[in-house]
Amino acid sequence: MDEFVDISLTLNGRPVRRRVPVRQHLVDFLRTELGLTGSHVGCEHGVCGACTLRVDGRAARGCLMLAVQADGCSVETIEGLTESGEIADLQEAFVARNALQCGFCTPGVLITAAELLGRGQPMDRAAIRAFMSGNYCRCTGYQAIVDAIEATLRARLERAASTGDGGR
Amino acid sequence: MKAPSFRYVRPTSLEEALDVLAQADGQAQILAGGQSLMPMLAMRIAAPEILVDINRIPELAGITLENDLVRIGALTRYVELEKSSVVAEHLPLIARALPHVAHVAIRNRGTIGGSLSLADPAAEMPACALALGAEIELVSKSGVRSVGAEDYFLGLYETARQPDEILAAVRFPAARSGSACGFYELSRRHGDFALAGAACTARVEGGALKDLRVAMFGCDDRPVLAKKAAAEVERRGTSPEALAAAAEVLAEDVAPTDNVNGDAETRLHYAKVVFRRAVAMLLESTRG
Ligand SMILES: Cc1cc2nc3c(=O)[nH]c(=O)nc-3n(C[C@H](O)[C@H](O)[C@H](O)COP(=O)(O)OP(=O)(O)OC[C@H]3O[C@@H](n4cnc5c(N)ncnc54)[C@H](O)[C@@H]3O)c2cc1C
Ligand code: FES
Ligand code: FES
Numbered sequence: 001m002d003e004f005v006d007i008s009l010t011l012n013g014r015p016v017r018r019r020v021p022v023r024q025h026l027v028d029f030l031r032t033e034l035g036l037t038g039s040h041v042g043c044e045h046g047v048c049g050a051c052t053l054r055v056d057g058r059a060a061r062g063c064l065m066l067a068v069q070a071d072g073c074s075v076e077t078i079e080g081l082t083e084s085g086e087i088a089d090l091q092e093a094f095v096a097r098n099a100l101q102c103g104f105c106t107p108g109v110l111i112t113a114a115e116l117l118g119r120g121q122p123m124d125r126a127a128i129r130a131f132m133s134g135n136y137c138r139c140t141g142y143q144a145i146v147d148a149i150e151a152t153l154r155a156r157l158e159r160a161a162s163t164g165d166g167g168r
Numbered sequence: 169m170k171a172p173s174f175r176y177v178r179p180t181s182l183e184e185a186l187d188v189l190a191q192a193d194g195q196a197q198i199l200a201g202g203q204s205l206m207p208m209l210a211m212r213i214a215a216p217e218i219l220v221d222i223n224r225i226p227e228l229a230g231i232t233l234e235n236d237l238v239r240i241g242a243l244t245r246y247v248e249l250e251k252s253s254v255v256a257e258h259l260p261l262i263a264r265a266l267p268h269v270a271h272v273a274i275r276n277r278g279t280i281g282g283s284l285s286l287a288d289p290a291a292e293m294p295a296c297a298l299a300l301g302a303e304i305e306l307v308s309k310s311g312v313r314s315v316g317a318e319d320y321f322l323g324l325y326e327t328a329r330q331p332d333e334i335l336a337a338v339r340f341p342a343a344r345s346g347s348a349c350g351f352y353e354l355s356r357r358h359g360d361f362a363l364a365g366a367a368c369t370a371r372v373e374g375g376a377l378k379d380l381r382v383a384m385f386g387c388d389d390r391p392v393l394a395k396k397a398a399a400e401v402e403r404r405g406t407s408p409e410a411l412a413a414a415a416e417v418l419a420e421d422v423a424p425t426d427n428v429n430g431d432a433e434t435r436l437h438y439a440k441v442v443f444r445r446a447v448a449m450l451l452e453s454t455r456g
Contacts, residue, residue, distance in 0.1 A: 002173055022176035022219075025206070044169035045207035049273065058247070058276040064206040065277070068176060069221065112272060133359040134271025 007071035011036075012080025020067040027051045029067035030077060038078035038107045042136070049135035052108035053077050059115045078107035087114050089155065093148040101139035109135045113149045117156060125150060171209035178221040182228065182307065185334060188220050190309045194331040196220050200243060200282035203274045228281070228336060233258060238340045242281020246270075249280065258342035261300060261349040261367055265292040268351075271359040281335045284320075287327045290361040290386035292353070294321060298391045299349075299367040299383035302340045306333040314339075324389040347371050350450030352442050353386070362386040363429045364438035366394075366446035372454045377402060382446065386429075387422040387439040394421040397443060406451055408444075415440040 002021040009016055011034070020029055025044075030036040030053075042050035044063045051062035054076040081087050087110055093099070100106045109132070116123065116131045123131065128146050137145060179185040189196055197216035199205055200223070208214035222228060228243035233254050240249070246269055249255050249262060256263050269275060269283075269292050283293040284304060297304070297317040304315045306329055320328045329335060343349070353365030364387050370380040380398040385391045400414035424435035 003175055005176065023171040023173055023209075025171070028170075045210045046203060046274065049271070052273050059273040060277050061203070061273050063210070064202050064274075066171075066176075066202075066206075066221075068178075069202075069223065115272060130267070130358045131272060133357060134273055 005068045005071075007068055009070045009072065010074040012076055012083065022066065022068050024067045025063050026053070026055075026065045026067050026070055026075070027062035029070075030062070030075075036077050036079055038082075040104055040107060042104070047136070048105075049108045049112065050105055052111045052135065054081075054111055054114075059112050078110060081111065081114060087117075090114065090117065090148070090152045093152045094145075097144045097148045097151070099140060099144040099148040105135060105137040105139075109137065109145060113145075113152075116149065117153055120157070120160065122157060123150075123153060128153075169210040171206070172212060172215045174209075174216055175218045176221065177218060178224055180224050182225055182334065182336065185220055185222055185225060186307065186309050186332070188218065189332045189334065192218050192220075192331075196331075198222055198285070198334065200285075201245060201274075201278040203270070203278040204282065204286050204288070222334070228334075231255065233342065236342050236344075238342050239337050240280055240340070241337050242284075242335045243279050244281070246275035246278050246280070250275065259300070259340055260343055261351060261369060262293075262296050262340070264349065264351040265296050265367060268292055268353050268355070268359070268362070268365075274359075280338060284338060285327065285329060285335050287321055287325050287390065288361070289324060289388060289390050290363075290365070291391075292362070292365065292367070292385065295365065295367045295383040295385035295391040296351075297338060297340070298393060299369050299381050300340050301381070302338050304328075304335060305337040305339065306330075307336040308333040312336070318393065321390040326390075343369075344371075346373070348450050348454045350446040350448070350453065352446040352449055354438055354442055364424075364435065364442045366439075366442040368398075368446050368450050370450060377406060377447075377450075380447070382443060384418075384422050384439055384443065387418075387424050387435065392422050394418055394443060396420045401447060406447070408448075411444045411447055412440075415443045418443060 004019050027039045039053050040050035042048035046064045053062045195217040199219050199221045229241045231252050232239050250266050302317045304320045315328045349369045351367050353362040355362050365385045368382040370377040382394040382398050383391050384394050397414050397417045400417050404410035424432050
């Protein structure tokens with residue numbers, strides 16, 4: 001018999017309370033219980049990155065965290081990041097450069113890329129590739145993904161240099 | 169790929185966690201960053217009766233510099249180590265190794281204590297602990313004991329830790345002036361587990377290396393100090409020819425077997441390559 005626990009968390013800025021089976025991972029909880037299907041389930045053992053979401057401000061593998069562990073945390077998914085407009089420029093660049101084909105990897109890729117952009121540091125293509133190394137894409141061959149991230153990073157750094165706001 | 173059923177407990181103090189372990193009779197498993205245990209649960213390699221989530225035990229996390237020792241709490245995540253000025257200044261070997269550990273999202277959650285507890289033979293942190301002569305603090309209801317890294321790693325995923333013990337912290341000697349380090353690993357892609365790697369430290373005296381310690385990882389069933397090969401370097405000197413000759417002795421230090429990364433001969437070849445390159449990087453760093 002599964003054990004259940006009551007949890008409350010902040011999800012994309014809004015409070016959520018639910019009762020979860022303790023063995024359920026965070027992505028299954030979001031997808032099946034809350035209907036947030038933007039976080040994808042690929043390998044379910046930490047390798048592919050399709051489930052990447054944000055926990056307390058940092059990118060994390062949703063399949064490597066139990067839903068019960070999100071109790072008291074702030075969780076953000078691709079739905080929340082899209083709604084807030086935080087990565088609108090990155091999403092436009094992905095479309096403009098064809099950085100997605102089937103789109104299965106895209107939510108996870110965007111969340112990892114958002115963390116890269118959030119650091120506000122200049123990075124060359126090799127550093128971008130190293131930063132993105134935990135997110136698999138079986139379609140694009142990565143070139144266009146790196147293009148889109150590089151272009152967005154450059155644009156943000158240029159904007160920050162002209163307004164002095166540190167790239168955010 | 170779903171975890172099996174278990175009982176979940178989330179203690180908020182070390183005391184409470186130790187009580188659970190003491191009563192569990194070996195049927196409990198600790199959940200730290202989950203970056204290895206969660207996959208093991210999904211694949212049903214692990215199926216504990218009780219899962220003890222230590223993430224809400226604040227006393228297990230943090231980095232402190234006390235005298236000449238850096239003490240790192242087990243629950244300290246890789247990302248905290250990457251950001252730490254104490255690590256950057258006093259543990260340059262760890263700072264060099266960190267970018268090679270997995271990927272950003274995994275470094276945001278994974279802990280140093282988890283890595284030292286799991287004792288994956290290809291992991292970076294155990295090798296650094298061995299090269300630096302770290303002391304591992306193990307706590308149970310009956311008290312605290314310290315185990316030197318050389319006596320701690322016993323075999324494939326096997327350590328000196330007992331089931332009722334929690335790895336509470338690891339203590340590293342802070343780098344002294346005149347010491348240097350080198351780190352090199354071969355992997356298929358950035359962030360993948362190493363095919364082979366070497367982490368080394370030494371004192372530099374008048375251009376010569378003293379007390380060279382080279383910890384090899386991904387070369388045996390556990391991290392291993394290449395004592396014979398390091399002694400050869402001290403004896404022969406540090407020219408590329410001398411390093412190559414010293415690396416030839418590695419077969420006496422490590423015993424790779426055939427595995428998915430290659431047959432024993434290929435893996436011994438990798439070991440020689442990473443040994444030479446790590447020591448060369450150590451030398452390079454002393455030339456400023
Ligand atoms: C895709 C992928 C790539 C990876 N690549 C690398 C890599 O290149 N190099 C590398 O080193 N690692 C790699 N890892 C593993 C990662 O570093 C893990 O974070 C680490 O091995 C375990 O730390 P954790 O905190 O996540 O521990 P957990 O997964 O929570 O636990 C691991 C084991 O240690 C035990 N444990 C944890 N903490 C304690 C404690 N304080 N006391 C006693 N027992 C404890 C647990 O019971 C469990 O058996 C990778 C993981 C993934 C998913
Ligand atoms: S589904 Fe989580 S990493 Fe693949
Ligand atoms: S677009 Fe299909 S996996 Fe990346």
